[in-house]
Amino acid sequence: MSFPVSTLIADCLASGKGARLTTRDVIGSGPRTIAGVLEKLEVKSKIEPVENLLDSSLTFDKYQLLFVSGMTSDLFAIQKITRNWKKNKENPVIIGGPAASEPVRVLRKSGADISVTGEGETTIHELFQTRLAKGLMPSFQELHRIRGIAYRIGSRVEINPFRPIQGKEVFGKFPPSTKRITDYSLYYAARVYVEILRGCSNFNRARIGPIGGACTFCETCTDGNLLDRYDCPKGIPPGCGYCSVPSLFGPPKSRPLNLILDEVSELFQKGVTRIVLSAPGFLDYGRELLVEPEPLTDPRTPEPNYEVLSQLLEKLTSLPKMREGNASIMIENIKAALVTDRAATLLGKYLGGTPVSVGFETGDPEHARLLGRPDTPSETLRAIKMLREVGLRPYVYFIHGLPGQTESTVDTTVRMIEKSAKLGASRIILYRFQSLPMSAFTDCPSGPPSAIDPESMRIYEAAKKVNQVQKEHMLGSVFKVVVAEQYERDIRYLVSYPLNHGPVVLIEGGKDLIKKVVPIEVTDIASERIVFGRIN
Known part of the structure; x- marks a missing residue:
């Protein structure tokens, strides 16, 4: 059975106040896990990194639900995205990820409607057996029977019993989405x-x-x-x-x-x-x-x-x-x-x-x-x-x-x-x-x-x-990098990431190198997190 709603998944993980400075090249598993559950339910979804959603040119017009994944340290970004959504929409906002382990605080600070604590696959599936499937806030009677959630009822926050730990069968029942990986520009x-x-x-x-x-x-x-x-x-x-x-x-x-x-x-x-x-x-x-x-x-x-x-x-x-x-x-x-x-x-x-x-x-x-x-x-x-x-x-x-x-x-x-x-x-x-x-x-x-x-x-x-x-000690070392994008601060350079992880490597070259894996030699140290290299 498919549901006639489109869902936006906001990836706020490690974004702090709304910008990933040191984790730009990281894609966590949480948002793709949510997308996997939605695909199982035949619900349309899209993942957007937090920085895209805080761009004033983007709108929420085509979505009826907002899921937000973040950590406790990302509460400021979660709050900004939720408030932007609530300016023009009454549709529910659901918070998941580590931030949801503090449900009263996250719901009151952000203005979101529901939080999902702990393992979320079965909980999300059950939420879609309520009015949420139509993009509407479920009734108290519907929410009251679902374990692992907290929700706002007027000015108070209701906390349901914690959901028991799920068995291994959850992995096969709700595989993470691989289709949605290309929603990330630097996938x-x-x-x-x-x-x-x-x-x-x-x-x-x-x-x-x-x-x-x-x-x-x-x-x-x-x-x-x-x-x-x-x-x-x-x-x-x-x-x-x-x-x-x-x-x-x-x-x-x-x-x-x-x-x-x-x-x-x-x-x-x-x-x-x-x-x-x-x-x-x-x-x-x-x-x-x-x-x-x-x-x-x-x-x-x-x-x-x-x-x-x-x-x-x-x-x-x-x-x-x-x-x-x-x-x-x-x-x-x-x-x-x-x-x-x-x-x-x-x-x-x-x-x-x-x-x-x-x-x-x-x-x-x-x-x-x-x-x-x-x-x-x-x-x-x-x-x-x-x-x-x-x-x-x-x-x-x-x-x-x-x-x-x-x-x-x-x-x-x-x-x-x-x-x-x-x-x-x-x-x-x-x-x-x-x-x-x-x-x-x-x-x-x-x-x-x-x-x-x-x-x-x-x-x-x-x-x-x-x-x-x-x-x-990295000076003169040779290793492979993945060329990611043009360097915003100096367009002569391209940003690249070591295939086996390490500091950002800036190399000179044309945009035709983007998405390619190339060997480089480290030529200079720019800062604690950045080195210069040349294609070897």
């Missing part, structure tokens, strides 16, 4: 995220903060059996204190290999060149199969499912576009505790030359334990060394302003940043702590900017120093 050069796994195996708990401070140190979450780890006697949310993934999505569930292979193949056929296999922890892929029917709530045991990981990477790297050398497959996050010799060798075999992100967050072992981290600083250092030795480029994540940060933890963190660089870290990525809803630190204030906090500034300066040295 051919962007890092396109393909979800391979949902949920996280770290069911440790934070032991500090207003919520985590209730911990009695019973150690059930670290030493108990898999079922016992699931619930905390004190109600502390699972996972690292600064993360809400286990609360929102539960333990890991892996997408079937054939669905991932089909999606990547179709994206390559559409012209995509760079794929990121998206997962909170890549080495969790297929690991739940080793403990079924129990939930995978242990971030350390069992070891990775080497057979399944090998099958996944073998199939993907054997695709024609990969064999020709005109595309790349990358991964993102891995847990250091799961980086065994065998795991490192497997990753090096299929993903050599690509980056891999390893969370460090704090260099202090006791601080890491109190945060609920799944691994120790020494394990992270060992993982960095092993990954570098097999030919990968470790990107190492730290967070400043965390609850529990002291002069002592900063001393150790600075030393760990320096040790990470010596052992092979290609880049240090530093974030400021942001309090997230549904995490153990939801009641903690976000960390202050490093510019006004002396201890955080020490971490910032240490990371900056390492990155400057690493950038200088």
Whole structure:
């Protein structure tokens, strides 16, 4: 059954106040997931990046519904788009993505009508069994029976019970859209995220903060059996204190290999060149199969499912576009505790030359334990060394302003940043702590900017120093890039992105090079994020 509405999906992810400055070449999986559900329902849809929608020349005339996907840090952009829509239309606005995990705030601040928290496929499908299918706001009676949503009724916000975690069958029932990838102007050069796994195996708990401070140190979450780890006697949310993934999505569930292979193949056929296999922890892929029917709530045991990981990477790297050398497959996050010799060798075999992100967050072992981290600083250092030795480029994540940060933890963190660089870290990525809803630190204030906090500034300066040295090492290096577009600030140059990820590369050349993969040599360093190159 098809529905006579046209739906606009606004991609606000990582846009902040409405402009992607450092993530212009990133296409997340969330908006395509929404589009996939709508395609299943035979609902017409189009994805528009936030910057396009804030262009005054665009209108909403041909759409009857607006879906908005964003993070909590994107609330300003979500608010602007919703208000623009509401100026001339009474049709509903539905908010999804991480921003929806704080439903009262996001609905009141933005003026949107409905928010979808957590996994959204089944919830969206049920919403289309209401008046929403006609572009109208559903009645209270219709909304009241749908789990996983919040909605505005006059001046108040109603919050329905959370939807239970969906089973793996959701992946086959609602595959993400590949057709809508060309809605993004830079789809051919962007890092396109393909979800391979949902949920996280770290069911440790934070032991500090207003919520985590209730911990009695019973150690059930670290030493108990898999079922016992699931619930905390004190109600502390699972996972690292600064993360809400286990609360929102539960333990890991892996997408079937054939669905991932089909999606990547179709994206390559559409012209995509760079794929990121998206997962909170890549080495969790297929690991739940080793403990079924129990939930995978242990971030350390069992070891990775080497057979399944090998099958996944073998199939993907054997695709024609990969064999020709005109595309790349990358991964993102891995847990250091799961980086065994065998795991490192497997990753090096299929993903050599690509980056891999390893969370460090704090260099202090006791601080890491109190945060609920799944691994120790020494394990992270060992993982960095092993990954570098097999030919990968470790990107190492730290967070400043965390609850529990002291002069002592900063001393150790600075030393760990320096040790990470010596052992092979290609880049240090530093974030400021942001309090997230549904995490153990939801009641903690976000960390202050490093510019006004002396201890955080020490971490910032240490990371900056390492990155400057690493950038200088790039001079003379040769690698392939995807040519994306003309450089707005100086039309003599073209913006290009490394096939295997890295800084923006500016090269001289004509527009006929756009969409092509070419080898370049780095000739100069322009800034922390930009280098100059010439076609080699």
